[in-house]
Ligand code: 5AD
């Protein structure tokens with residue numbers, strides 16, 4: 001960062017601190033509560049942690065009930081259309097709350113707001129919304145909130161510039177044992193179905209020293225597990241003016257005392273280098289799990305998607321990874337029904353799923369995103385066919401996940417304990433290094449610890465056991 005940009009960034013933080021203090025004075029002793037609803041990926045979840053951090057510094061406290069809140073924020077996602085439709089429905093449903101409590105503040109932010117026209121549609125359809133802002137100006141939230149508290153009309157601020165990286169935004173992290181750190185913003189890949197590069201901008205990497213300082217602080221606060229986040233972490237550093245890339249970062253994070261587990265996501269297969277595989281294999285804290293989206297098993301569709309690898313490249317990569325890290329769990333994202341996908345193309349997808357044998361997969365029906373090249377492609381696939389293909393794929397993947405989990409029966413795994421299970425309050429829950437959810441019995445509270453659990457039951461998506 002140049003000196004001038006650094007000065008601007010420092011000024012911005014000071015300015016926002018000023019607004020945070022002002023709001024703090026305004027709402028003092030009023031016991032105001034906030035509720036944030038988050039849609040979409042972990043980047044969004046992490047953005048919500050930043051919003052929560054700012055709100056708590058202002059003096060708000062969190063509530064799990066919308067009906068109880070004085071401020072409701074929707075942090076939206078635009079990757080799939082049905083999520084967008086849900087947002088409209090859910091915003092509409094807030095109207096009665098607003099009628100009951102005219103002081104209620106309703107804000108909408110996130111990727112969906114970065115699309116043309118969305119803000120206009122919302123201000124027209126739901127004039128009772130107080131505040132709309134995008135992803136590039138999250139750090140302006142205190143200023144915008146202060147304006148919204150006072151305004152008669154909806155306050156809207158959406159920037160289409162490349163988001164500058166503003167450090168030192170307060171963050172309220174959710175889980176007590178596991179924290180996320182964004183290492184880069186944006187994406188340069190322009191997969192033809194995906195809206196992310198248009199709403200999140202070009203790739204911008206945070207400085208290594210900022211990331212490492214943050215992680216050291218997290219370790220001091222007691223976090224044991226850290227997930228490095230970015231749309232494509234494998235291209236970390238390519239935009240920095242020093243020779244420092246993702247494998248360097250992994251090796252440096254691995255040296256930080258107190259952090260016991262390192263995870264990262266997401267990885268684009270075309271950027272996963274041999275050096276990264278070596279860094280993962282050498283760094284004992286890096287967990288044996290890799291999320292490696294394939295999207296399709298057909299070379300023809302991969303090309304139309306602009307993924308820039310073939311199924312052969314992908315299979316070779318998986319072989320290379322498994323050679324160095326034999327027990328690694330591999331998970332993926334798959335889209336069915338991309339425009340022009342034939343029965344043969346889909347059969348290639350099923351075939352590669354059988355060859356790779358993923359531990360689990362996020363499977364999606366292709367959904368048109370206006371503004372992306374695939375939206376204009378001929379041969380859009382019928383919804384009924386998409387549903388059938390999704391069903392077949394999910395059944396196949398379910399079977400494979402079940403078979404893989406059965407192999408854990410009788411073994412002992414290390415679990416980082418997150419707390420009591422939400423569904424079974426007689427059991428604790430956590431994840432093993434391969435990111436498998438493990439529910440287990442324990443005789444005393446082991447939250448926050450890494451414990452050994454003997455697996456006594458395997459299900460398709462979870463394992464169960466007893467602490468030993
Ligand atoms: N339709 C369906 N799935 C999509 N994804 C991204 N864009 C679309 C779309 N238009 C999926 C991809 C990506 C995941 C986060 O969401 O599989 O990896």
Ligand code: SF4
Pocket residue numbers: 187188189190191194195196197231232268
């Ligand atoms: Fe979207 Fe492709 Fe970038 Fe992932 S790599 S965010 S799918 S454009």
